[in-house]
Amino acid sequence: MxxxxxxxxxxxxxxxxxxxxxxxxxxxxxxxxxxxxxxxxxxxxxxxxxxxxxxxxxxxxxxxxxxxxxxxxxxxxxxTPSHTPESSPNLQAGPSRQKVQSVKKEIEIKQTVTGHLILEDKLAKQKRKIEMYKQIYLREKGRGQTSTSLVQTHQEQKQRSC
Structure with missing residues (x-):
């Protein structure tokens, strides 16, 4: 050359x-x-x-x-040689601000979706409980018991099962 x-x-x-x-x-x-x-x-x-x-x-x-x-x-x-050890070649500039923001947004969306799914699950459980209590009420109503006695009997049944 x-x-x-x-x-x-x-x-x-x-x-x-x-x-x-x-x-x-x-x-x-x-x-x-x-x-x-x-x-x-x-x-x-x-x-x-x-x-x-x-x-x-x-x-x-x-x-x-x-x-x-x-x-x-x-x-x-x-x-002159430096007194500090050489840095590894893996140390490069970090991701751009735009990339960081998009990652943050994705994480936020995932957290929101996860929170939404958890709330839907809780809602479904509450609906099942409501249906269960409705059925209990209708059965007991057919037997002719009052609503206060219904609650007491249900609580007694729950305590026995625990």
Missing amino acids: GMSNAERQRKFRENRKKDLVKRQAYLNDEKERYQKEKRTGKKKNVKDMTEREKRSARKKWRTAKHKERSAKKTLLKLM
Whole structure:
């Protein structure tokens, strides 16, 4: 696989730094270029700058230094091992809020349906009891007993069965 331009440039600079003759030639060229820019007025000493130029130059220096420091920090973080154990790859972002809401709604619906079924069951039991008491009442009425004596006899029967 080929190298990217950045990798090529990095390799070129490293080779230039290794060779002392090339390094010295490069430094001389850079010095000449800087001197030429100073003569043409492209580059100025800070003492020759106006206040406005000083402010803008210092602002550029601050931003450049900030970028340099942050790059250094990130590189340092990458190079130094952390003291905490590595997190497992299973730790991922949780479900979306929409998914959580839909799950909550499903649970609520299931609880409502379950509660409804329980209430229907209780209602059916109560209806059976009503029918049972109706039958008891009708049987006893046919025998000619009063309603108060009916309740007493039923309670007595219930106590005997328990």
